[in-house]
Amino acid sequence: MAIREITKYGKDEILRKVCRTQLNFDDRLAQILDDMADTMYEADGVGLAAPQIGILRRYCVIDVGEGIVELINPVIMETKGEQHGQEGCLSVPGRYEDVTRPMYVKVRAQNRKGENIIVEGEGLMARALCHEIEHLDGVLFIDKV
Ligand code: CO
Numbered sequence: 618m619a620i621r622e623i624t625k626y627g628k629d630e631i632l633r634k635v636c637r638t639q640l641n642f643d644d645r646l647a648q649i650l651d652d653m654a655d656t657m658y659e660a661d662g663v664g665l666a667a668p669q670i671g672i673l674r675r676y677c678v679i680d681v682g683e684g685i686v687e688l689i690n691p692v693i694m695e696t697k698g699e700q701h702g703q704e705g706c707l708s709v710p711g712r713y714e715d716v717t718r719p720m721y722v723k724v725r726a727q728n729r730k731g732e733n734i735i736v737e738g739e740g741l742m743a744r745a746l747c748h749e750i751e752h753l754d755g756v757l758f759i760d761k762v
Pocket of ligand 1 (some may be wrong): 748
């Protein structure tokens with residue numbers, strides 16, 4: 618377990634790149650996911666995507682206060698409703714903007730063992746799911762303002 622350096626907007630083009638599918642569900646992935654959780658908690662964030670620690674792969678971690686959720690190769694399957702609220706990002710320190718997001722999101726993904734999972738979220742969890750999954754396509758919340 619280790620704290621990784623978080624890439625910052627404006628300094629690192631990696632945040633703008635499209636990440637590749639994660640194919641290996643091995644000890645290395647588990648180690649990185651553990652590090653991502655440590656890094657997220659240490660920075661007081663509710664989510665962290667792999668490109669934010671310099672890895673161009675499709676996975677992220679989220680904890681909105683209900684425990685850690687790890688999503689590998691996540692895909693949004695369904696959204697419902699709408700919410701408006703302030704959003705920030707560990708890669709864009711000090712900046713908070715109003716962003717419109719769905720109120721409900723359903724995601725299919727894999728867990729760290731490569732098993733298929735479904736994750737549903739409402740409110741803050743729906744917001745975090747959208748935000749983190751967009752990171753995997755090089756999209757930042759400031760693009761939505
Ligand atoms: Co972010």
